Amino acid sequence: MAVREIRVFGDPVLRRVCDTITKIDDGLRQHVTDLLDTVAFDGRAGLASTQIGHNVRAFSLHIDGKVSYILNPELEVFGEPVPTGEGCLSVPDLWFQVQRYPKARVTGIDLNGNKVVIAGEGLLAQALQHECDHLDGKLYIQRLDAAQRKQAMKQIRESAWF
Template identity: 65%
Template structure:
């Protein structure tokens, strides 16, 4: 399949809630292959379908060399006290901000056969599960920043060469 270009802040697809996948067809299978190819590049922990221009509930992940995907993921559980962790986003390049995330998270979805997929964990996996499901709900991580940090982020975005 293909490594797809990442949509950047300002693209409307990033702000729209994603539609659930109703049927597994060739288009969805192709989407999964593209998500897997796109997340396999170095330095990528996750890619949500909207980030490659597709408004469907799907994301891929690449955590410590474990690469996979989930269709119709739902963040079902989080645990612990949220704490600030450094976070960036492929759709907001060159920015890195401390973002409040729970230390443990669980996502439930399905694979291409319709079988249930449960992903759960702590650390970077927990952060990625929260970050990618936010994308599917039309939210970028900068929306979770404190008002002061968001103001700084927005200024950096406006001053960036890619915006």
């Protein structure tokens, strides 16, 4: 089991746009194992590559007791955005309302190069959007309005982990 340290707000890797995966090799296979091992704890819904210090388009999910992953996800969203309570492993102990679409789908590949589609609503839709944001170098607090973002930054500065 290879549980990796989760990078937190302030780490520059979290702001990087991830590279498309062009080669599936042993290094990538180990990275996916690390993603799966690190996300497989209660209270963790998803984990993107940047959160464990890598810059490739991959993330893992842990929804309804099922652990999965996807490489090179392309996101589609459906419906009208609604306020959704959200937190992030990379911004511990904060929780804010973020506008998220009620349904989402990602299309990508697995480690064998086979097409993978993950689609859903509720927590799954939220996690798909949240993790794709990470792969684009965005944290959920960047989606907050100015007043909420100011409050979040104050809480971050006052936190024990910052």
